[in-house]
Amino acid sequence: MAAGLAAPAFELEGITKRFGAVIANDAVDLRVAAGEIRGLVGENGAGKTTLMGVLYGMHRPDGGTIRVAGRTRRFDSPLDAIRAGLGMVHQHFMLFDSLTVAENVVFGSEPARGGVFDLAAARRRVARLAERYGLEVDPDSRVGRLPVGVRQRVEILKALYRRAEILILDEPTAVLTPGEQSALFEVLRRLAAEGAAVVFISHKLREVLELCHRATVLRGGRVTGTVETARTTADELSRLMVGKKVVAPQVPVHELGATVLGVESLEVRGRHGRSALHGLDLTVRSGEIVGVAGVAGNGQSELAEAVAGLRPPAAGRVLIGGADLTHAPIALRRRAGLAYVPEDRDGTGLAVAASVAENLLMGFEGEPRLAPRGVLDAEAIDARARGVVERYAIQVSHVRDPAATLSGGNRQKLVVGRELLRDARLLVVEQPTRGVDLSSIEVIHRALGDFSAAGGAVLLISSELNELMTLADRIVVMYGGRLVGELERDNASEERLGLLMAGAA
Amino acid sequence: MRPWRTALAGLEGPLVAVGGAVAAGALFMVATGHDPLAAYGAMITGALGGRGLGNLLATLLRAAPIVGMGLAAAVAFRAGFFNLGGEGQLVLGGLAGAVVALALPGGGLLTALLATLAALLAGGLWALAAAFFEIRFRVPLLVSTLLMNYPARLFASYLVNHPLRDVGSGLPQTERIAGGVELARLGAGGRLHLGVLVVAATVLAAAFVVRRTRVGYRMRMAGLNARFARAGGVDLDRLGYGVMFSSGALAGLVGAVQVLGVHHRFIDGSLTDPLWAWTGLMVALLCGSRPLGVLVAGLFFAAVQTGGFGMERATEVPRELSRVLQALIILFVAAQARFGFGGGEREGTG
Amino acid sequence: MDLLGLFDATLLGSLPRFATPILLAALGGLLCERAGVFNIGLEGLMLAGAFGAVVGSYFGGGALAGVGVAVLAGLALAALLALFAVTLRGNEIVIGIAINLLASGLTVYLLRSIFGVKGAFQDPAVVGLPIHRLPGVEALPFLGPLLSGHSSIVYLALAATAAIQLLLFRHVIGLRLRGVGEHAEAAMTLGVGVDRLRYGAILASGALCGLAGAQLSLGNVTLFVENMSAGRGWIAVVAVMFGRAHPLGVLGACLLFGFTESLGFRLQGLMLPSQLTESLPYMVTLASLFVFRARASRG
Structure with a gap:
């Protein structure tokens, strides 16, 4: 492997970045050679995204130096980084849905004659670039209509169009x-073979071992090791990531009872009026955790929202505890025992400008204990809030402080804590641990387990296959708005789930 | 200590806005050849001083409709509804009040109450229509309420110019209402009337509802993040109807108070020319739609306006400077995003 | 009443005059909308233009000076709007409201400071916009009164519609503007100056609204009246929505709204109470919102 011998494409030396009191990167060194694919791994919050943000000019470092092709650089904005030959594929795509592929790729550096946009030239150049790197796209398609995998190719083309020699990809395989993943790997290998340096940020160790030449592990903002992937194992990497040997959690066997959630032939229209669910059938029983796997955008959110009452179904039925609540108002579903932890924490789960206590009151303001004769009892509300804060170890100095002052993990515990306060028999939970720190994940997972052990029914929608395989009794897989498979926990593996998720089985 | 800290944190923004506007206004006066110190001095005397506290009483009298319309706007804004239709709701309220007061025989307290009730209904229903258009037909409330001001104003103008015109006076106005229906004066000979107390009591009641009750909690949360409130089980449609009706009814109440307490008839333009609705709207924006804040900010804007009269008498500066100052204050308020509508951050900006 | 008889030269001739101020303001609103700025300050910008036009014409000795000052007044107020909306990142709705109230207060204040009058200002020294008669076209039935006999601002508005259509869909600036409005962050990561484009759009809306105001106070009449924009800026806001921020769609919406205004004007000539005929444009504008069906504004 020649990668180690080539000149470094970029070097980060002693990079330190603080956000307030939090040190996101602590004297990090990273040196990547031209032609190398480097994995950057670590748990959520380990500092991977921040480090790449520093390299890409999005954050100004508090200390350390950046060298690109041997020259010391200072990036004040991504534009400086782009000019120095960097390109980044963000986790959330930075694309214009209403514009075509060609327009998206050339945006900002358009071919033009006297200011008049030369669309023909743009299409020609994009087509040539796409062909050269084996990135199959139609330059004239509107990006909003393209599948996720193709959109990612557009992002890569954007970087290549700007002659990027260093390509950073932030969790590119999550979607x-x-x-599509193996096609992406082919493209990245080809780019590296042509001399590009590729940084592949991921927490999926298997992928890092398959694709990368070397992997650098971050933990708590520091580098804990850089290893040759050919000479390491997933176990060793995860030890570097977590700091101790990972023990698979003990999975309790659940006592299953009566059916709590019944979903029958459910049809739901999605955001663009297109059908998002096609006749879906599903049941969750008391004491059962049913996991829902699938690539984002295959109807999982629509399923959760239809059960929670945020999205009216076009046809079919939703039953909670045997009662038909298909078109019932949300308050009635809540009374029937529904608890809901939405995917969009700040947009749906919380009013971040409101206080912790006010956030914990939502949905309970009708209780006579908290609002006798319609008048809020501030003492009772605060006392109750302090109870939740204590039980879930939520880090906040006062329950009247705004929820906006909490970290992501604490906000998530706030939502979970509120929803589990109710006398619920069904919990619908989407992405419970996305962007959440390790200790909060532990608290949340334990809460879900306790709820189910006490006889609650859980519908768990997650993109973390590990989370599904450790928590769920059985896992159903969604593809194109339908259930395409179901695996008992004992039969589930990443490979089998992956095939089902691709709609291949 | 904490309640104090939050109260002070809430004041910082409005104070910065007022300071900024006063400074900008001073620059403006210097540019147009006036002495800002003399003008501001005359303004303060004009608002608070005067013989026998005459100016202060004028400020109080002026504050009643401003605070009332401020409350009308604040109730809607706090729950996240952009009601810009205060003017039309106010006019229809005043008109309905005058019509009922004139139409009912006898007069007296009962008639005054019925006239007020009619005003509440007229203002409330006009606002409710806009809520219905938004909820049922997704017609954006911000624009519909604004546009609905014009037909309401023109309709009232048509009535007092034609069918309801007091032919004897030769002016576009209705006949004078019976003496017994007029709101009682406070103290002999003064211009202050019972309506001032009605408005003050309404503000206190609204403050209690918004801060301390279940309904107020739902309003506040819907204003901060509507989707959060909906997912929690709040019926946003019902809340919207209730909030918009209340907002319009409060505007209608102000119409009745002005008609029964000040003009004693409906005069064309008498509720729109002083810009009560727009001043009230600015008051709500200045105080982050907090009801008690409406009281303070409303008194402040009333003082700026009566002060404007004093300034005009004492210096060469036209009193319309008050309107410039008020608008500048709101411009500075807008610069502080967290003092936008609903008194907090909007959905997704956190 | 003979309905067809309504369509006489008065009606047709007044249509372009009434449609033009709304169209110019709406084109400004359209540019802002495309750049991702919800500009509800059009009303105030137009009012500032109307006042500026009268000031310019009175002191500058002619309509051209009037138009110049109108554009400058629109630009100045728009610069203030841009400063607060773009640089200081304030709440667009509150800023729009403040700009409208500021324009209304400032024009009344300056009306008294400069001319010493209240309510309205009319003077022989205020020169109105000249009328252009198109030879050949003038004599045609229907088309004659429709196309001929208008101020240059009317023809300019049509040219501006075409120019903005080309700018948006053929020019690099248009592509960037559309991108900025759709996904500002993405444009920023590609080094496109989001703030600069937004300033440009807002300033352009100021100039266009200034022209709209000049048409109001020097074209349709030759005087300034307090709040003479009378909600036309808001009708323009609706025209942008109704025309889906597309120049040709906005042109269509403005022709419709202008037509209702001229119809009201025409009906007034038939001795109907002016209050009823004047409310016609607002009612039709309101009705058009039912067709438009905005994207749900709440959760």
Whole structure:
């Protein structure tokens, strides 16, 4: 492997970045050679995204130096980084849905004659670039209509169009099917072979071992090791990531009872009026955790929202505890025992400008204990809030402080804590640990387990296959708005789930 | 200590806005050849001083409709509804009040109450229509309420110019209402009337509802993040109807108070020319739609306006400077995003 | 009443005059909308233009000076709007409201400071916009009164519609503007100056609204009246929505709204109470919102 011998494409030396009191990066060194694919791994909050943000000019470092192709650089904005030959594929795509592929790729550096946009030239150049790197796209398609995998190719083309020699990809496989993933890997290998330096940020160790030449592990903002992937194992990497040997949690066996959630032939229209669910059938029983796997955008959110009452179904039925609540108002579903932890924490789960206590009151303001004769009892509300804060170890100095002052993990515990306060028999939970720190994940997972052990029914929608395989009794897989498979926990593996998620089985 | 800290944190923004506007206004006066110190001095005397506290009483009298319309706007804004239709709701309220007061035989307290009730209904229903258009037909409330001001104003103008015109006076106005229906004066000979107390009591009641009750909690949360409130089980449609009706009814109440307490008839333009609705709207924006804040900010804007009269008498500066100052204050308020509508951050900006 | 008889030269001739101020303001609103700025200050910008036009014409000795000052007044107020909306990142709705109230207060204040009058200002020294008669076209039935006999601002508005259509869909600036409005962050990561484009759009709306105001106070009449924009800026806001921020769609919406205004004007000539005929444009504008069906504004 020649990668180690080539000149470094970029070097980070002693990079330190603080956000207030939090040190996101602590004297980090990273040196990547031209032609190398480098994995950057670590748990959520380990500092991977911040480090790449520093390299890409999005954050100004508090200390350390950046060298690109041997020259010391200072990036005040991503534009400086782009000019120095960097390109980044963000986790959330930075694309214009209403524009075509060609327009998206050339945006900002358009071919033009006297200011008049030369669309023909743009299409020609994009087509040529796409062909050269084997990135199959139609330059004239509107980006909003393209599948996720193709959109990612557009992002890569954007970087290549700007002659990027260093390509950073932030969790690029999170939204891809296994087929799309191997196509992406082909492209990245080809780019590296042509001399590009590739940084692949991921927490999926298997992928890092498969794709990368070397992997650098971050933990708590520091580098804990850089290893040759050919000479390491997933176990060793995860030890570097977590700091101790990972023990698979003991999975309790659940006592299953009566059916709590019944979903029958459910049809739901999605955001663009297109059908998002096609006749879906599903049941969750008392004491059962049913996991829902699938690549984002295959109807999981619509399922959760239809059960929670945020999205009216076009046809079919939703039953909670045997009662038909298909078109019932949300308050009635809540009374029937529904608890809901939405995917969009700040947009749906919380009013971040409101206080912790006020956030914990939502949905309970009708209780006579908290609002006798319609008048709020501030003492009772605060006392109750302090109870939740204590039980879930939520880090906040006062329950009257705004929820906006809390970290992501604490906000998530706030939502979970509120929803589990109610006398619920069904919990619908989406992405319970996305962007959440390790200790909060532990608290949340334990809360879900306790709820189910006490006889609650859980519908768990997650993109973390590990989370599904450790918590769920059985896992159903969604593809194109349908259930395409179901695996008992004992039969589930990442490979089998991956095939189902791709709609291949 | 904490309640104090939050109260002070809430004041910082408005104070910065007022300071900024006063400074900008001073620059403006210097540019147009006036002495800002003399003008501001005359303004303060004009608002608070005067023989026998005459100016202060004038400020109080002026504050009643401003605070009332401020409350009308604040109730809607706090729950996240952009009601810009205060003017039309105010006019229809005043008109309905005058019509009922004139139409009912006898007069007296009962008639005054019925006239007020009619005003509440007229203002409330006009606002409710806009809520219905938004909820049922997704017609944006911000624009519909604003546009609905014009037909309301023109309709009232048509009535007092044609069918309801007091032919004897030769002016576009209705006949004078019976003496017994007029709101009682406070103290002999003064211009202050019972309506001032009605408005003050309404503000206190609204403050209690918004801060301390279940309904107020739902309003506040819907204003901060509507989707959060909906997912929690709040019926946003019902809340919207209730809030918009209340907002319009409060505007209608102000119409009745002005008609029964000040003009004693409906005069064309008498509720729109002083810009009560727009001043009230600015008051709500200045105080982050907090009801008690409406009282303070409303008194402040009333003082700026009566002060404007004093300034005009004492210096060469036209009193319309008050309107410039008020608008500048709101411009500075707008610069502080967290003092936008609903008194907090909007959905997704956190 | 003979309905067809309504469509006489008065009606047709007044249509372009009434449609033009709304169209110019709406084109400004359209540019802002495309750049991702919800500009509800059009009303105030137009009012500032109307006042500026009268000031310019009175002191500058002619309509051209009037138009110049109108554009400058629109630009100045728009610069203030841009400063607060773009640089200081304030709440667009509150800023729009403040700009409208500021324009209304400032024009009344300056009306008294400069001319010493209240309510309205009319003077022989205020020169109105000249009328252009198109030879050949003038004599045609229907088309004659429709196309001929208008101020240059009317023709300019049509040219501006075409120019903005080309700018948006053929020029690099248009592509960037559309991108900025759709996903500002993405444009920023590609080094496109989001703030600069937004300033440009807002300033352009100021100039266009200034022209709209000049048409109001020097074209349709030759005087300034307090709040003479009378909600036309808001009708323009609706025209942007109704025309889906597309120049040709906005042109259509403005022709419709202008037509209702001229119809009201025409009906007034038939001895209907002016209050009823004047409310016609607002009612039709309101009705058009039912067709438009805005994207749900709440959760």
